[in-house]
Amino acid sequence: MKYIEKLRNSGLRPTKQRLQICEVLFNSEKTFHFTINELDQKIKKQINDKISLATIYNTVHAFEKKGYLKQIPINSNQTYFDTNISDHHHFYDLKEEKLIDLENADVGPINILKKINGKRIKSVEVLVKLED
Amino acid sequence: MKYIEKLRNSGLRPTKQRLQICEVLFNSEKTFHFTINELDQKIKKQINDKISLATIYNTVHAFEKKGYLKQIPINSNQTYFDTNISDHHHFYDLKEEKLIDLENADVGPINILKKINGKRIKSVEVLVKLED
DNA sequence: ACACCTTTTTAGAATCATTATAAACTACTA
DNA sequence: TAGTAGTTTATAATGATTCTAAAAAGGTGT
Ligand SMILES: [Mn+2]
Ligand SMILES: [Mn+2]
Ligand SMILES: [Zn+2]
Ligand SMILES: [Zn+2]
Numbered sequence: 001m002k003y004i005e006k007l008r009n010s011g012l013r014p015t016k017q018r019l020q021i022c023e024v025l026f027n028s029e030k031t032f033h034f035t036i037n038e039l040d041q042k043i044k045k046q047i048n049d050k051i052s053l054a055t056i057y058n059t060v061h062a063f064e065k066k067g068y069l070k071q072i073p074i075n076s077n078q079t080y081f082d083t084n085i086s087d088h089h090h091f092y093d094l095k096e097e098k099l100i101d102l103e104n105a106d107v108g109p110i111n112i113l114k115k116i117n118g119k120r121i122k123s124v125e126v127l128v129k130l131e132d
Numbered sequence: 133m134k135y136i137e138k139l140r141n142s143g144l145r146p147t148k149q150r151l152q153i154c155e156v157l158f159n160s161e162k163t164f165h166f167t168i169n170e171l172d173q174k175i176k177k178q179i180n181d182k183i184s185l186a187t188i189y190n191t192v193h194a195f196e197k198k199g200y201l202k203q204i205p206i207n208s209n210q211t212y213f214d215t216n217i218s219d220h221h222h223f224y225d226l227k228e229e230k231l232i233d234l235e236n237a238d239v240g241p242i243n244i245l246k247k248i249n250g251k252r253i254k255s256v257e258v259l260v261k262l263e264d
Numbered sequence: 265a266c267a268c269c270t271t272t273t274t275a276g277a278a279t280c281a282t283t284a285t286a287a288a289c290t291a292c293t294a
Numbered sequence: 295t296a297g298t299a300g301t302t303t304a305t306a307a308t309g310a311t312t313c314t315a316a317a318a319a320g321g322t323g324t
Binding site for chain 2: 280281282283284290291292
């Protein structure tokens with residue numbers, strides 16, 4: 001029910017698979033970071049249906065394009081996504097290989113002084129790597 | 133000649149391949165960003181020897197570990213490296229898929245207010261995505 | 265409900281960057 | 295010069311992601 005309109009408004013048909021993925025992604029108390037494979041595992045645990053991996057890829061990319069997910073720039077062999085789409089930054093714990101949110105207030109205001117002719121700033125993302 | 137000592141001091145044997153890669157990477161006026169495949173092309177053009185792709189991977193990773201190269205966190209199917217190892221940040225031109233250096237002075241000082249128990253900040257990297 | 269068309273799902277294949285393997289080769293040291 | 299550890303190399307393996315094309319499902323109008 002909850003997500004049908006959201007999908008329709010985005011021009012995405014509210015299929016069973018997409019609604020189930022919405023539940024897993026957006027129906028939790030806290031936002032979280034994930035790779036496609038982690039999401040696949042989470043879906044397996046939370047629902048009794050099987051959703052093909054291709055559909056998970058398709059859906060995550062569709063949601064990202066609509067702005068319901070963010071991709072996090074990080075050096076990893078897997079792509080990391082974030083259900084927290086607010087303007088925020090990240091710690092990356094190198095040992096644990098885990099991302100931790102840094103709210104915008106946790107980082108002083110960032111002022112980009114350099115300008116590039118004919119280009120606009122789309123986003124400013126800070127990655128703070130942590131070691132022991 | 134120039135790089136033999138540098139390699140020896142790092143505990144890396146100054147092999148012909150490593151010295152040739154040093155020439156391509158560090159003997160240019162300006163620093164630059166590259167993927168492994170771009171470096172492979174550059175090597176092919178600048179030297180008359182063939183260096184196997186595996187050696188290029190090995191060498192780039194060895195140099196990165198020694199701090200002679202930096203890896204740039206970015207969402208791409210290929211890993212980006214930087215011969216500019218100074219503390220600096222990047223524009224990423226989404227259309228051109230090109231990185232542009234942002235010197236530290238081009239970005240206001242960044243103050244991370246949040247602390248994580250038992251962890252130290254290793255690096256702070258800013259990625260500014262550009263669109264038209 | 266039915267027909268029709270479009271979008272979506274799916275299993276499986278393909279792609280491609282990266283890493284592993286293991287044999288040949290090379291740099292250093294005694 | 296022999297011995298040893300480090301390095302290079304061709305090639306295979308891995309694994310995340312994308313592609314394909316056929317089947318299934320959604321949406322719309324009747
Ligand atoms: Mn995407
Ligand atoms: Mn590396
Ligand atoms: Zn986040
Ligand atoms: Zn740079």
